[in-house]
Amino acid sequence: MSSSVNLKPRQTTGFGKRLSLFLYISYFIFFIILIRFFDLQIRKAEHYLLLSEGNTEQRYPLIPPRGLIYDRNGVLLAKNKPSYHLNIIPAYLPKNKKDREKTLKLVSEKFDIPYNFLLNKISGNLRSYRSILIKESIPKSKLLFLEEHRQDFSFLNAIEYSARIYSLAEASSHLLGYIGIISLSEIEQYKDKNYRGDSIIGKNGIEKQYDYLLRGVEGETVKIVNSLGKPIRNLNEKGIPSVTGKNLVLSIDxxxxxxxxxxxxxxxxxxxxxxxxxxxxxxxxxxxxxxxxxxxxxxxxxxxFSKLLNSEEKPFLNRIxxxxxxxxxxxxxxxxxxxxxxxxxxxxxxxxxxxxxxxxxxxxxxxxxxxxxxxxxxxxxxxxxxxxxxxxxxxxxxxxxxxxxxxxxxxxxxxxxxxxxxxxxxxxxxxxxxxxxxxxxxxxxxxxxxxxxxxxxxxxxxxxxxxxxxxxxxxxxxxxxxxxxxxxxxxxxQPELFNSFVLxxxxxxxxxxxxxxxxxxxxxxxxxxxxxxxxxxxxxxxxxxxxxxxxxxxxxxxxxxxxxxxxxxxxxxxxxxxxxxxxxxxxxxxxxxxxxxxxxxxxxxxxxxxxxxxxxxxxxxxxxx
The missing domain is CATH 3.40.710.10 (DD-peptidase/beta-lactamase superfamily)
Structure with a gap:
């Protein structure tokens, strides 16, 4: 009889605990929703207002400086020279065909790029927001012109990268190799490395052997742009900084x-x-x-390149x-x-x-x-x-x-x-x-x-x-x-034996x-x-x-x-x-x-x-x- 008297209070106590837990969880979820609401409506209101007006987030690659190469005594063998590639984002070109052709002809004239080359580059990519390379190493005068006329060429962007200078020139050619834009066959060969179509990679020698160390880690900048590609606001909080490539010290004198x-x-x-x-x-x-x-x-x-490749002296052959x-x-x-x-x-x-x-x-x-x-x-x-x-x-x-x-x-x-x-x-x-x-x-x-x-x-x-x-x-x-x-x-x-053979x-x-x-x-x-x-x-x-x-x-x-x-x-x-x-x-x-x-x-x-x-x-x- 005493057990039946104590049973009811236990059930009441258990139910109360569960109810309290449910209420705490409800309050917590409501609090999270409130914070999110504040974030969307107050703190990021301007951001989403911009996006609601037909603007988009556009990402631009940040190419890190390539790592330097030194000899055993600290002499610089391979250093960097700042240079710029000119890229185009086809989606921001005029939608009207005649207007687009007129715009491309202007680009061709102002930046010394063949018109048919431009047409081939954007062919099949008119809706693409991906940045496509159209000219390497643009002169400083063209870079300044682009900055001065940014509003007229908002679909273009200049990407900084490291051009290489080799201090020993011919004397180190087979040792250091060289760098260049990745080819289609290399993109396929290295598809697990997520290279872009205009990535700069080592093509031979030390540059190729240790490309994974030298190239660093790419970052990106993010901007809100309008339908014409004109930047409205930088989203610094979404940007990812690049990481400079490692410096290498060779045993070479x-x-x-x-x-x-x-x-x-x-x-x-x-x-x-x-x-x-x-x-x-x-x-x-x-x-x-x-x-x-x-x-x-x-x-x-x-x-x-063609002259060297066809030379009877075979300068590309690493005879060693x-x-x-x-x-x-x-x-x-x-x-x-x-x-x-x-x-x-x-x-x-x-x-x-x-x-x-x-x-x-x-x-x-x-x-x-x-x-x-x-x-x-x-x-x-x-x-x-x-x-x-x-x-x-x-x-x-x-x-x-x-x-x-x-x-x-x-x-x-x-x-x-x-x-x-x-x-x-x-x-x-x-x-x-x-x-x-x-x-x-x-x-x-x-x-x-x-x-x-x-x-x-x-x-x-x-x-x-x-x-x-x-x-x-x-x-x-x-x-x-x-x-x-x-x-x-x-x-x-550290030194490593070639094999176990000892004379x-x-x-x-x-x-x-x-x-x-x-x-x-x-x-x-x-x-x-x-x-x-x-x-x-x-x-x-x-x-x-x-x-x-x-x-x-x-x-x-x-x-x-x-x-x-x-x-x-x-x-x-x-x-x-x-x-x-x-x-x-x-x-x-x-x-x-x-x-x-x-x-x-x-x-x-x-x-x-x-x-x-x-x-x-x-x-x-x-x-x-």
Missing amino acids: SRIQDSAYALLDGRKGIIIVTKPATGEVIAFVSSPGFDANLFIHPDTRQEV IQGRYPTGSIFKIVTAMAALEDEKINPYEKVFCKGYFELGNRVFKDLKQHGLIDLFEAIEKSSNTFFYTLGYKLGYAALLEYSNHLGLNSMTGIDIPGEIASFIPTPEWKESRFKEQWYDGDTVNASIGQGFINLTPLGAHNIISSVAAGKIYKYRLLWKVKNPYTQITEENY KQKTLTVLREALKRVPVSGTAVYHKYLSEVQIAGKTGSAQNVYSKKTHSWFVSYGPIDKPLEEQYAVTVMVESSGHGGSFAVPISSMIYNLLENKINKEQALKRINEIFRYQDEKYENSVQD
């Missing part, structure tokens, strides 16, 4: 980069300088190059990562390395080199008879016969194995777009390509870098880097990313001693007359099917009397120029002199021009004889 390009003097070739202890790239030169500063002028850009070449005798380092690592040779054992190597009824010739020589002398004098014999003894499987260890059948992974892999043939490849088996003669040819072997210069650079450091570090151009506002380093890259200390001792002799009394003896910097290296004179002159190679590292951390690895290759000791070696000598501050750029150029003039005269006389 601009002084060496500029001087190295000048030393090639327009010849087809490459110069690579790295620090073997870290993989930092100090100079990255492919010649001939192009001046990307010329692309800033829209009226002449296409003409300049996109050219494949026979390497000649520098591949002898790989053959020696394979024999030493697998303990197939006593480096001190003398072998008689009679000036040729016989294999069945085939004779593989040498340049001269070297007599009794060991491995050290064979590398020093670049004896073909010694390495024919050694390669035949090793077998091609060993050469292929160590080529793979050195990354000669793959890309190096350098942080620049467009790299292709070097090429080391396999028996399976030859069978597939020529329907022929792999012969011992193919192995003999490969042992001195001839036959089917073709390496990119950066791939060949792996060979000498491995001897200098005992291992290979991944080549890297970008070393720091900095905040554009505070200049605080946000990312600092035995015994192998390194022999190879380093042998390569040290080459510039002292071997095929690179020219060096000791041109530089006091102590180096080790190997020349190569690779057969060239397009010229009587061979490709001239020299791979080296030094100063060898300094710790590894203070050493450089240098690869020089000059196409169709002659013996490696005659052309690639003198250029390398000048590079070491510059690296060690022995001479300046002007002194290096004067000396190298004297040498090449002598070499050219010597060649001409030999042809006449």
Whole structure:
């Protein structure tokens, strides 16, 4: 009975609580509605009144300044120049066809834009409120005219963007690349990145590789405009500020980069300088190059671009990562390395080199008879016969194995777009390509870098880097990313190994001693007359099917009397120029002199021009004889 007496009060209490909760919620909702009503009717009354009278909100892109690019010493390599693109919003053009045509003719006349071009730009877009690019880099006089006659051309707007200036011009063309307006194919390729139809993107080199860092984040301004596109009011509260692109610091030394390009003097070739202890790239030169500063002028850009594209000199070809070449005798380092690592040779054992190597009824010739020589002398004098014999003894499987260890059948992974892999043939490849088996003669040819072997210069650079450091570090151009506002380093890259391959200390001792002799009394003896910097290296004179002159190679590292951390690895290759000791070696000598501050750029150029003039005269006389 007592339970039935207490039941009713509990129900009454529960109902009261629920009623109170309902009332609180109702009051809260009413309060929100009241605030919203106040916001619409009082605070934003003018805004919505403007919109109710046929006006609209129009958004205009804010293009951020592109990030700057510096060298390792803080020298500016790529900077910005303010420029303006002229855009049109078709929806604000007169609706009447005759009036629209009259207006477009006026635009054509005042801003030097072909009338038919304008018609094509707005065709199918007459109702579009999207801003469409109609002219790049408008002159300051046209920009001032637009501002003075804003009421007459309210459908036009000038958008500021960063045009690029490259301080090293041609010398940095393959390194930095260039920027340009995105193409239709690129819009499709990068559709997940939400680029606009007139976005400026990196087209090549560092500009392309790190476009996502350099381009920053676009913002926008919002304005209320009338039906003719005339601004009535700025909506600052709806605007989004742009964010400047990150500043990049490269491992490049601009002084060496500029001087190295000048030393090639327009010849087809490459110069690579790295620090073997870290993989930092100090100079990255492919010649001939192009001046990307010329692309800033829209009226002449296409003409300049077409001329470069059709040039027989192929200035757009980045020979460092996109050219494949026979390497000649520098591949002898790989053959020696394979024999030493697998303990197939006593480096001190003398072998008689009679000036040729016989294999069945085939004779593989040498340049001269070297007599009794060991491995050290064979590398020093670049004896073909010694390495024919050694390669035949090793077998091609060993050469292929160590080529793979050195990354000669793959890309190096350098942080620049467009790299292709070097090429080391396999028996399976030859069978597939020529329907022929792999012969011992193919192995003999490969042992001195001839036959089917073709390496990119950066791939060949792996060979000498491995001897200098005992291992290979991944080549890297970008070393720091900095905040554009505070200049605080946000990312600092560390050395990274290319792979796990490490040479035995015994192998390194022999190879380093042998390569040290080459510039002292071997095929690179020219060096000791041109530089006091102590180096080790190997020349190569690779057969060239397009010229009587061979490709001239020299791979080296030094100063060898300094710790590894203070050493450089240098690869020089000059196409169709002659013996490696005659052309690639003198250029390398000048590079070491510059690296060690022995001479300046002007002194290096004067000396190298004297040498090449002598070499050219010597060649001409030999042809006449």
